[in-house]
Amino acid sequence: AATFGCSTASIFTEVGPGTESGDEYDLLAEIGQALSEVGQQPLLQDRLGRTLRIASTLTDLESRLGLDGGSLGPHSYDLSPPKTAWEATQQGILAAAEERRRLNLGDAPIRDVDETLASNRIRMTKTDLPANISGLFLNSRRTGFLLIANHTIPVERRRFQLAHGYAHVLFDRNHRCLTCRTESRRDFCELRASAFAISFLLPEVGVRRYLESLGKETLGRSARGELELYS
Numbered sequence: 295a296a297t298f299g300c301s302t303a304s305i306f307t308e309v310g311p312g313t314e315s316g317d318e319y320d321l322l323a324e325i326g327q328a329l330s331e332v333g334q335q336p337l338l339q340d341r342l343g344r345t346l347r348i349a350s351t352l353t354d355l356e357s358r359l360g361l362d363g364g365s366l367g368p369h370s371y372d373l374s375p376p377k378t379a380w381e382a383t384q385q386g387i388l389a390a391a392e393e394r395r396r397l398n399l400g401d402a403p404i405r406d407v408d409e410t411l412a413s414n415r416i417r418m419t420k421t422d423l424p425a426n427i428s429g430l431f432l433n434s435r436r437t438g439f440l441l442i443a444n445h446t447i448p449v450e451r452r453r454f455q456l457a458h459g460y461a462h463v464l465f466d467r468n469h470r471c472l473t474c475r476t477e478s479r480r481d482f483c484e485l486r487a488s489a490f491a492i493s494f495l496l497p498e499v500g501v502r503r504y505l506e507s508l509g510k511e512t513l514g515r516s517a518r519g520e521l522e523l524y525s
Contacts, residue, residue, distance in 0.1 A: 321432060321436075321471065322342060322346055324470060324471045325342055325430065325432075326339070328471055328472075328473050329427065329473060338423070338424075341422070342421070345419055345421060345442060346432075346437055349417055349436070349437035349438060349440050350437055353435075353437065353438055368415065368416060368439065368460075368463050369396060370463075370464055370465075371389050371392075375482070379480075379482060381482075382482040382483070382489065383485060383489040385486050385489075386461065386485070386487065386493065387490070387493045389461075389464060389465070390490045390494040391493065391497070393464065393490075393494060394494065394497065401503060402500055403495060403500060404457075404496075407457060411441070414460075414463075415438065416438075416440075416441060416459075416460065417438055417440045418440075418441045418443070418456055419441075419443075420444070420452060421442060421445050422445050423445070425446070426475050426477065427444055428443070428444050428447060428455050428476070429444060429455040429458065429459055429474045430442040430472070430473055430474070431459050431463070431466070431469070431471070431472040433463075433467055433470050439467070441455075441456055441459035443455045453495070454491050454492075455474065457490070457491035457494050457495050458488055458490070458491040459474070460490075460494070461486065461490035461491060461494075464490070465486060
């Protein structure tokens with residue numbers, strides 16, 4: 295469970311987010327198993343519990359108003375677990391291009407990540423989390439797809455984390471709880487989600503077109519070589 299950043303309960307339960315009424319309490323217990331800090335910090339437990347209760351209330355309200363059937367929800371990609379870092383990266387990049395085509399986003403950068411994800415019935419919020427946790431991905435019938443970003447990280451990193459969490463929605467929805475932590479950022483599933491987020495938010499062709507609109511050379515035809523920069 296520590297290796298995969300999930301709870302022990304998710305390992306021994308059947309695949310899928312099937313839950314019963316009051317599931318937010320069980321989900322909070324799973325978060326506590328995945329995050330040891332939850333049991334040590336009552337304030338953090340209270341914040342997460344309140345977030346889950348709000349999400350459950352929204353689910354109930356949507357059902358009462360008949361809004362829960364108004365959208366097909368987010369798409370899913372049935373991909374085999376990546377066995378290498380290269381395979382994980384390629385899966386993320388290709389899926390990002392396909393998702394942009396599916397959502398008719400063109401090549402321009404995504405400026406309003408919240409609106410893009412909300413239109414796919416994905417709930418997002420932010421709260422103070424431990425420094426090594428950039429976000430949480432939660433999935434149950436009571437809460438729906440819920441992404442929690444760490445409020446303490448810079449706003450651009452939060453935008454990236456929401457796109458990263460969207461990748462978990464597309465690839466890893468058989469999990470009920472995933473933690474995106476610093477120690478696991480080299481795991482193949484996390485690499486795939488990060489590669490997706492980069493290509494989804496800012497596709498290469500969009501960057502090239504923007505630079506060309508400024509009169510900049512992007513293919514190195516007039517220069518001696520092509521310089522690649524990595525953050």
